[in-house]
Amino acid sequence: MSLIAFWGAVELGLVYAFVAVGVFLAFRVLDFPDLTVDGSFPLGAAVTAVLIIAGVNPWLAACVAMVAGAAAGIVTAMLNVRFKILNLLASILTMIALFSVNLRVMGKPNVALINADTMLSPFYGLGLRDFYVRPLFIGVLVVIAVIVVWRFLESDAGLAMRATGANARMARAQGVDTNRQIYLGMAISNALVAFGGALFAQTNGFADVTSGVGTIVVGLAAVIIGETLLGARGILIALIGCVLGSILYRIAIQLALSTDMLGLQASDLNFVTAALVTFALVLPRLRRGGAA
Amino acid sequence: MISVNNIQVIFGKGTPLQKQALNGVSLTIEQGSFVTVIGSNGAGKSTLLGVLAGDVLPSEGQVMIGKTDVSRKGTAARAGLVARVFQDPLTGSCGALSIEENLALAAKRGEARGLAAALGPKRREHFRERIAELNLGLENRMGDRMDLLSGGQRQAVSLVMATLAGSEVLLLDEHTAALDPGMAEFVMNLTQKIVSERKLTTMMVTHSMRQALDYGHRTIMLHGGEIVLDVAGDSRKELQVEDLIAMFRRIRGQTLDDDALLIG
Numbered sequence: 001m002s003l004i005a006f007w008g009a010v011e012l013g014l015v016y017a018f019v020a021v022g023v024f025l026a027f028r029v030l031d032f033p034d035l036t037v038d039g040s041f042p043l044g045a046a047v048t049a050v051l052i053i054a055g056v057n058p059w060l061a062a063c064v065a066m067v068a069g070a071a072a073g074i075v076t077a078m079l080n081v082r083f084k085i086l087n088l089l090a091s092i093l094t095m096i097a098l099f100s101v102n103l104r105v106m107g108k109p110n111v112a113l114i115n116a117d118t119m120l121s122p123f124y125g126l127g128l129r130d131f132y133v134r135p136l137f138i139g140v141l142v143v144i145a146v147i148v149v150w151r152f153l154e155s156d157a158g159l160a161m162r163a164t165g166a167n168a169r170m171a172r173a174q175g176v177d178t179n180r181q182i183y184l185g186m187a188i189s190n191a192l193v194a195f196g197g198a199l200f201a202q203t204n205g206f207a208d209v210t211s212g213v214g215t216i217v218v219g220l221a222a223v224i225i226g227e228t229l230l231g232a233r234g235i236l237i238a239l240i241g242c243v244l245g246s247i248l249y250r251i252a253i254q255l256a257l258s259t260d261m262l263g264l265q266a267s268d269l270n271f272v273t274a275a276l277v278t279f280a281l282v283l284p285r286l287r288r289g290g291a292a
Numbered sequence: 293m294i295s296v297n298n299i300q301v302i303f304g305k306g307t308p309l310q311k312q313a314l315n316g317v318s319l320t321i322e323q324g325s326f327v328t329v330i331g332s333n334g335a336g337k338s339t340l341l342g343v344l345a346g347d348v349l350p351s352e353g354q355v356m357i358g359k360t361d362v363s364r365k366g367t368a369a370r371a372g373l374v375a376r377v378f379q380d381p382l383t384g385s386c387g388a389l390s391i392e393e394n395l396a397l398a399a400k401r402g403e404a405r406g407l408a409a410a411l412g413p414k415r416r417e418h419f420r421e422r423i424a425e426l427n428l429g430l431e432n433r434m435g436d437r438m439d440l441l442s443g444g445q446r447q448a449v450s451l452v453m454a455t456l457a458g459s460e461v462l463l464l465d466e467h468t469a470a471l472d473p474g475m476a477e478f479v480m481n482l483t484q485k486i487v488s489e490r491k492l493t494t495m496m497v498t499h500s501m502r503q504a505l506d507y508g509h510r511t512i513m514l515h516g517g518e519i520v521l522d523v524a525g526d527s528r529k530e531l532q533v534e535d536l537i538a539m540f541r542r543i544r545g546q547t548l549d550d551d552a553l554l555i556g
């Protein structure tokens with residue numbers, strides 16, 4: 001693997017770290033299997049791309065993308081909480097609907113961002129090579145996001161959210177409005193995922209409706225790889241695990257694709273991902289089996 | 293103070309499984325009074341506690357806690373007035389959170405929850421002291437996940453959790469039923485201590501006639517969703533466990549007779 005390919009993998013891993021943290025919030029904190037992310041990731045990319053082309057400041061465009069992602073999360077939460085649709089199904093409905101929404105937002109399946117100003121533009125001319133600038137810049141954002149989410153989850157408000165996912169009956173008995181927590185958690189989760197989408201569009205120079213396919217599996221892969229490597233040792237470690245998992249996942253994929261011996265091509269990615277996630281899910285069980 | 297007036301609870305209304313769980317229950321419990329509740333399985337005891345806690349909203353009747361009419365308020369909305377310990381130790385606390393996080397959650401019961409760190413040094417110390425009072429050695433395990441504790445330890449912590457935030461009433465639903473005799477006694481003594489120290493208006497469901505008479509100021513018996521016995525003061529002091537059991541038998545016999553009549 002070349003140096004550029006390596007840092008490219010790190011960069012993509014960092015972009016998807018936002019997805020991983022979002023998935024962690026939904027799946028692990030709220031215990032809400034949320035597939036909305038397959039729609040909110042390209043939604044974030046689409047909104048950002050269209051706004052940037054319209055001349056909007058790229059930071060503002062990314063913020064709007066987050067709001068759009070939050071709205072998507074709220075729709076899923078509403079289908080589940082208000083209309084009592086099973087959580088998984090509710091999220092699939094939103095995801096499917098978002099495919100059409102994303103096409104409407106962009107007006108076509110693919111929007112290019114060539115030569116447009118992005119959040120990264122100011123940093124390109126500072127002497128560092130581009131393939132270092134991007135992961136460095138995104139890395140800083142990831143660190144900020146991890147710290148914010150960590151402090152939130154260890155606050156009184158965050159504790160209420162964690163209790164909602166872990167023991168809703170107890171949470172209610174402690175005065176936590178569990179429905180509100182689901183709305184809030186799904187909004188934050190999908191806002192993070194949409195921000196990942198916004199970064200994806202800005203670093204790769206395009207937004208594409210199909211770029212969301214399998215986002216959930218990639219996010220879940222990152223979460224599981226992180227858990228497998230670092231174990232359950234508190235919120236901060238878990239969040240770091242998400243980031244680490246996301247990066248390692250991309251490096252593993254890059255390695256698998258660049259090893260000619262395996263004869264893999266880019267279109268095998270989804271299969272490799274599914275195999276990797278399955279492996280990560282089965283591994284702890286195998287280990288336990290071995291110990292017993 | 294608790295005051296419920298003519299409460300009707302019907303589960304599965306209009307279905308073949310329709311069940312009248314409470315039928316016109318009225319009850320007033322003075323501030324600081326400790327009431328024990330007995331009755332056979334399905335008598336409506338948990339439903340009555342659920343009506344007070346907000347898990348069950350009655351189709352008819354009024355529920356007052358202190359000066360607040362909570363008849364239409366859900367569990368979360370009235371949690372500031374109600375502290376509870378459940379029968380199942382797993383229900384009352386959060387296994388995935390640490391002991392101190394559970395306490396932090398309970399300390400804010402019924403209050404707005406902000407973005408301040410849930411476990412500042414001052415709060416940590418306060419929680420530690422409260423847990424140390426239990427003499428279970430748990431004060432050295434404050435960061436351990438709750439699901440590492442035994443059922444009895446969890447119930448003891450749940451009792452402490454119930455008292456961290458102020459409340460009008462304490463509801464205990466067979467909270468020693470899942471414990472071994474030694475631990476059950478420990479938790480009952482702790483309950484007694486907490487209730488008398490904090491002068492909490494308390495309602496405790498139990499299947500132990502002994503507990504029902506030994507603890508508290510008043511005992512009520514539910515049957516078929518109605519209050520069939522309500523004793524306090526001297527008449528309660530004279531009451532023996534045997535009397536209660538006899539009463540139980542008689543009531544159950546009556547229903548058997550009713551059934552026999554229906555079949556005949």
Ligand SMILES: Nc1ncnc2c1ncn2[C@@H]1O[C@H](COP(=O)(O)OP(=O)(O)OP(=O)(O)O)[C@@H](O)[C@H]1O
Pocket residue numbers: 303304311312313331332333334335336337338339340
């Ligand atoms: N959610 C529910 N849906 C339908 N029926 C219910 C529900 N909860 C309770 N019931 C029924 O209402 C009646 C009273 O139940 P409740 O749980 O109050 O009894 P209990 O006195 O607490 O009994 P136990 O001693 O077994 O705990 C029972 O017949 C029960 O089957």
Ligand SMILES: [Mg+2]
Pocket residue numbers: 337338339465
């Ligand atoms: Mg019961």
